[in-house]
Amino acid sequence: MTRLIFLGPPGAGKGTQAQELAKSRAIPHISTGDILRVAVSQKTDLGLQAGAYMDAGDLVPDSLILEMVRDRLAQPDTASGWLLDGFPRTVTQATFLDQLLQDINQSCDSVINLDVPDELLVQRLLERGRQDDNEEVILNRLGVYRRQTAPLIDFYQDREILITIDGSQPIEEVAAELASAIQ
Numbered sequence: 001m002t003r004l005i006f007l008g009p010p011g012a013g014k015g016t017q018a019q020e021l022a023k024s025r026a027i028p029h030i031s032t033g034d035i036l037r038v039a040v041s042q043k044t045d046l047g048l049q050a051g052a053y054m055d056a057g058d059l060v061p062d063s064l065i066l067e068m069v070r071d072r073l074a075q076p077d078t079a080s081g082w083l084l085d086g087f088p089r090t091v092t093q094a095t096f097l098d099q100l101l102q103d104i105n106q107s108c109d110s111v112i113n114l115d116v117p118d119e120l121l122v123q124r125l126l127e128r129g130r131q132d133d134n135e136e137v138i139l140n141r142l143g144v145y146r147r148q149t150a151p152l153i154d155f156y157q158d159r160e161i162l163i164t165i166d167g168s169q170p171i172e173e174v175a176a177e178l179a180s181a182i183q
Contacts, residue, residue: 008114027081114167
């Protein structure tokens with residue numbers, strides 16, 4: 001059984017690596033962004049509540065995100081494991097997740113941190129060619145990520161479940177290092 005959390009800044013390649021690993025292990029790749037979009041599109045109770053925040057341009061509160069993650073982890077396809085991508089983003093969310101996993105008698109095997117220097121992240125994100133990706137916006141997003149996530153990295157390192165992988169390597173090398181790290 002494989003239960004993993006993926007951390008990494010925008011452009012680190014965590015989505016790519018998470019999708020491939022989830023496919024090879026036959027476990028769901030659970031992205032909180034996807035959970036939100038599905039819940040909103042299906043007009044579930046939680047989706048309607050989250051949609052109201054999103055429509056107003058506000059962040060969806062941790063309590064709602066946690067309930068959505070709780071619902072998702074209760075689905076039958078998670079019985080053989082899961083891979084969480086994009087959650088938790090803060091120590092508060094990680095603490096909530098710890099409690100949730102205890103409540104549902106599960107645990108996280110490892111937390112994968114894809115580490116990439118900011119200069120390379122900026123280059124990668126600029127190469128994506130998205131309209132809203134200019135250097136100033138990208139640097140701001142990376143700054144926000146670093147402020148929120150640096151304590152989270154320490155949080156999981158203290159629990160001795162953090163595995164840091166050099167995400168600046170070619171995709172295949174990152175995948176190989178990841179596969180050997182979580183055997």
